[in-house]
Amino acid sequence: MAEQNASITGSSGDYYYINASSNRSSGVHYDDDQMRELYRKLQSADPLIIMIISAIEIPIMILTLFALCALIKSNRSTPVFVIHLILSDLIQIICRLTHTITESEDVYNAYYYSLIVGVYFMACVAFERYLLVSHPIWYRSHHSLKVCCVVSVIIWFVPLIFAVISFTDVNSLWLSVSIACLIPYPIIILCFVGTCRGLSRAISLTSLKRKNILGSLFLVLLTYTFLILPFIILTFIYTSGYDSYSPLFYIIWRCSEYLVFLNPLADCVLYMFLRPDVGGLMK
Numbered sequence: 001m002a003e004q005n006a007s008i009t010g011s012s013g014d015y016y017y018i019n020a021s022s023n024r025s026s027g028v029h030y031d032d033d034q035m036r037e038l039y040r041k042l043q044s045a046d047p048l049i050i051m052i053i054s055a056i057e058i059p060i061m062i063l064t065l066f067a068l069c070a071l072i073k074s075n076r077s078t079p080v081f082v083i084h085l086i087l088s089d090l091i092q093i094i095c096r097l098t099h100t101i102t103e104s105e106d107v108y109n110a111y112y113y114s115l116i117v118g119v120y121f122m123a124c125v126a127f128e129r130y131l132l133v134s135h136p137i138w139y140r141s142h143h144s145l146k147v148c149c150v151v152s153v154i155i156w157f158v159p160l161i162f163a164v165i166s167f168t169d170v171n172s173l174w175l176s177v178s179i180a181c182l183i184p185y186p187i188i189i190l191c192f193v194g195t196c197r198g199l200s201r202a203i204s205l206t207s208l209k210r211k212n213i214l215g216s217l218f219l220v221l222l223t224y225t226f227l228i229l230p231f232i233i234l235t236f237i238y239t240s241g242y243d244s245y246s247p248l249f250y251i252i253w254r255c256s257e258y259l260v261f262l263n264p265l266a267d268c269v270l271y272m273f274l275r276p277d278v279g280g281l282m283k
Contacts, residue, residue, distance in 0.1 A: 035246070035247035035248050035251065036247050038247070038251060039247045039250060039251055042251060042254055046100070046254075047100045047101075049258065050096055050097060050100045050261070051097065051100070053093075053258075053261055053262065054093050054094075054096070054097040056265075057089075057093050057264050057265055058090070058093055058094070060264075060265065060268055061086055061089060061090040061093065061264060061268065062090070064086050064268045064271050065083065065086050065087065065090070067271055068082060068083045068086065068271060068274070069083065071274060072145070079270075079271075079274045080145065080148035080149060080152055081121050081124040081125045081128060081148060081151075081152065082121075082125060082267075082270050082271070082274065084117075084121050084152045084155070084156075085118055085121035085122060085124075085125065085267055085270070086264070086267060086268065088114045088115075088117045088118040088121060089114075089118055089263065089264035089267050090264070091110070091111075091114040092111055092114045092115055092118065092261075092264065093261075093264060095107050095108070095110045095111035095114060096111050096261060099111060112177050113159045115177075115181065115260065116158065116159040116162070116177065116180045116181055117155060117156055117158065117159060118263070118267075119181050119184045119185075119224065119228060120155050120158050120184050121152075121155060122184060122188060122220050122223070122224060122267075123184035123187045123188055123191075124151065124152075124155065125216065125217075125220055125270070126187065126188045126191035126192065126195075126217055126220050126221070127187065127191050128143075129191065129195055129213050129216060129217050130191040130194050130195045130198070130217075131143075132213065133194075133195045133198035133199055133202050133205070133213060134194055134195065134197075134198035136202070158180075159180065162176045162177075162179070162180045172239075174235050174238060174239050175235075175236075175239045177235065178232045178235040178236055178239070181228065181232050182232050184224075185224060185229065188220055188221055188224055189221065191217065192217050192218070192220075192221050195213065195214065195217055196214070199213070199214060212273050213273075215273050216270055216273040216274075219266065219269055219270060219273070220270070222266075223263060223266040223267065226259070227259045227260060227262060227263045227266060228259075228260055228263060230256040230259060231253075231256040231257060231259065231260045234249075234252065234253045234256050235253075237249075238253065
């Protein structure tokens with residue numbers, strides 16, 4: 001029987017070649033025609049999905065940014081890292097929506113640029129909570145609005161470190177993005193573990209403050225693990241070439257991208273842990 005080959009085009013304009021006979025020979029038992037049809041339906045529904053999610057997330061992002069800026073003006077807290085995190089999320093949404101309409105590769109690159117920035121600000125939020133609990137004296141003496149702003153500016157330039165790499169093909173580009181996004185994950189885990197240990201020795205913190213700190217850290221860890229990490233793992237598999245040309249793999253990969261796109265909604269919940277009346281919200 002002659003081999004039947006087909007090609008499908010991804011949202012970023014890359015071509016993914018599917019070999020129908022290779023999947024059967026490797027012992028993967030599913031109907032390639034059904035998978036291709038499911039892929040085509042997913043691809044046709046992609047603009048609608050992106051627009052619906054964007055219509056929900058953009059107003060929430062803008063309202064959250066205004067609310068966080070109000071916290072700074074009231075001098076009740078300095079949620080600078082959270083503000084920049086939400087701002088990077090807003091840029092992600094706008095870039096993804098713009099790419100859906102224009103299919104511009106530059107806009108798609110800007111989307112992944114802001115995604116990398118976002119995960120590093122997640123690490124900053126986790127590290128700040130860790131310092132507050134484990135090194136409170138150092139935190140109070142060094143923590144200021146000016147220091148947070150300087151660190152934030154540096155974070156915005158972090159993706160440029162990975163951008164200077166010479167990409168020879170699409171795989172090297174995806175590999176660079178996945179590595180850049182994976183680096184903050186161990187930091188978030190270590191900060192969560194260190195904060196949990198430090199809370200048991202933090203006598204000066206009230207019970208509500210402990211729940212507030214632990215809740216924000218747990219949210220960051222949970223968001224990364226379930227909304228961002230699956231995409232990174234699948235991207236590593238794609239770059240390795242292991243069964244990455246099957247329509248089933250691409251469908252799963254696309255679904256993981258939708259999870260990443262839902263990440264901004266989870267980040268907005270961080271605002272709840274910064275409110276001065278958080279005690280009434282958590283009861």
